[in-house]
Amino acid sequence: MLTVGVIGTGMIGQDHLRRITRVLAGATVTAVTDVDADLAKRVAEGLPGAVVHQTGEELIADPAVDAVVVCSWGPTHEQYVLAAIAAGKQVFCEKPLATTEEACRRIVAAEVAAGRRLVQVGYMRRYDAAYRALKAAIESGEIGNPLMMHCAHRNAGVPGFYEKESIITDTAVHEIDMVRWMFGEEISSARVLVPRKNRNGGDLQDPLLLILQTEGGALIDVELSVNIRYGYDIRGEVVGEDGTASLGSQSPVVVRGGGRVASPVPLDWRERFARAYDVELQEWIDSVASGGSPTGPSTWDGYAAAVVSDAAVEALRSGSLVAVSLMERPALYEVVA
Numbered sequence: 048m049l050t051v052g053v054i055g056t057g058m059i060g061q062d063h064l065r066r067i068t069r070v071l072a073g074a075t076v077t078a079v080t081d082v083d084a085d086l087a088k089r090v091a092e093g094l095p096g097a098v099v100h101q102t103g104e105e106l107i108a109d110p111a112v113d114a115v116v117v118c119s120w121g122p123t124h125e126q127y128v129l130a131a132i133a134a135g136k137q138v139f140c141e142k143p144l145a146t147t148e149e150a151c152r153r154i155v156a157a158e159v160a161a162g163r164r165l166v167q168v169g170y171m172r173r174y175d176a177a178y179r180a181l182k183a184a185i186e187s188g189e190i191g192n193p194l195m196m197h198c199a200h201r202n203a204g205v206p207g208f209y210e211k212e213s214i215i216t217d218t219a220v221h222e223i224d225m226v227r228w229m230f231g232e233e234i235s236s237a238r239v240l241v242p243r244k245n246r247n248g249g250d251l252q253d254p255l256l257l258i259l260q261t262e263g264g265a266l267i268d269v270e271l272s273v274n275i276r277y278g279y280d281i282r283g284e285v286v287g288e289d290g291t292a293s294l295g296s297q298s299p300v301v302v303r304g305g306g307r308v309a310s311p312v313p314l315d316w317r318e319r320f321a322r323a324y325d326v327e328l329q330e331w332i333d334s335v336a337s338g339g340s341p342t343g344p345s346t347w348d349g350y351a352a353a354v355v356s357d358a359a360v361e362a363l364r365s366g367s368l369v370a371v372s373l374m375e376r377p378a379l380y381e382v383v384a
């Protein structure tokens with residue numbers, strides 16, 4: 048049984064604790080921590096046998112913790128991932144790996160020096176049945192060479208820690224990672240177009256239209272609307288030379304009545320990607336429990352997403368196209384996706 052310590056017991060921390068303890072097999076939670084100590088204590092009450100640590104570093108050093116799950120805010124990820132690598136412990140880090148390119152480079156350097164993969168990043172769309180089917184449809188060759196992709200990433204609202212640039216660094220990073228994986232190519236440039244503002248968004252520039260180009264010339268547009276109230280709606284359509292392929296409808300039911308056709312919309316990511324998170328964490332547990340390396344999104348993927356995310360933030364500020372330049376990929380990360 049893999050013993051796991053969870054840092055950050057907020058929304059996704061609690062959701063992952065629920066799945067590790069009630070849904071998945073092969074792992075048990077032995078420790079939790081949060082800067083909000085009262086919250087950590089309340090959460091631990093539902094976890095028999097789990098201790099509450101004062102700090103993330105203390106949790107990582109705990110001999111009763113084999114592996115670490117980081118679910119704190121993005122800017123705090125680097126310190127915990129580096130501490131886990133230094134302790135030689137496997138770490139599953141929620142996205143983003145870190146919020147800047149420099150921080151991700153430090154994690155790359157530490158993991159390369161350790162000489163083995165110790166980090167997996169929580170880009171769960173790679174485990175979603177609909178995204179996997181879309182990738183399989185492209186790879187079957189039926190629509191010909193993929194040329195473009197239209198995406199929409201819509202949230203009903205955003206969390207309290209959300210800042211002006213979070214629409215890129217916290218939300219669009221999912222499409223940035225997904226596009227690299229879907230097309231099997233790195234992203235070479237980013238630009239951002241700014242429409243008029245949504246009145247629900249306060250000071251945020253919401254929505255945005257992010258345009259990415261891959262090294263092979265494919266163009267991807269991403270509508271980012273993070274205060275659209277009606278629900279959580281994730282869309283994607285790939286346009287190929289001979290046809291198109293789209294994410295299918297996610298709704299379990301369609302009701303026809305009263306002169307309307309209606310189907311429910313998920314409230315947030317917990318509902319839409321519930322099964323993807325289950326598969327993602329189960330595969331991570333299975334791969335690291337026996338002393339192996341994780342097979343999911345790597346430190347390199349987290350780094351590449353951060354570089355594109357930095358470029359998109361710069362594109363938002365400047366209004367110009369910003370080129371993406373990645374460092375040479377270390378041999379530890381031989382396969383892109």
Ligand SMILES: NC(=O)C1=CN([C@@H]2O[C@H](COP(=O)(O)OP(=O)(O)OC[C@H]3O[C@@H](n4cnc5c(N)ncnc54)[C@H](O)[C@@H]3O)[C@@H](O)[C@H]2O)C=CC1
Pocket residue numbers: 054055056057058059060080081082083086103118119120121123141142143169170171206208217316320
């Ligand atoms: N893969 C996905 O779809 C999702 C990923 N996330 C990611 O998970 C992370 C957390 O997001 P949420 O749970 O929505 O936020 P949240 O605000 O609900 O929870 C974060 C928790 O981390 C704690 N925290 C902050 N700094 C800390 C530190 N230095 N040490 C220990 N605890 C600390 C906070 O007190 C809070 O309880 C973010 O990086 C976010 O991007 C969040 C939602 C979905």
Ligand SMILES: O=C1[C@@H](O)[C@H](O)[C@@H](O)[C@H](O)[C@H]1O
Pocket residue numbers: 202205206217218221273316
């Ligand atoms: O990762 C997530 C959140 O942190 C982020 O704030 C949302 O915009 C995303 O849809 C969700 O998947």
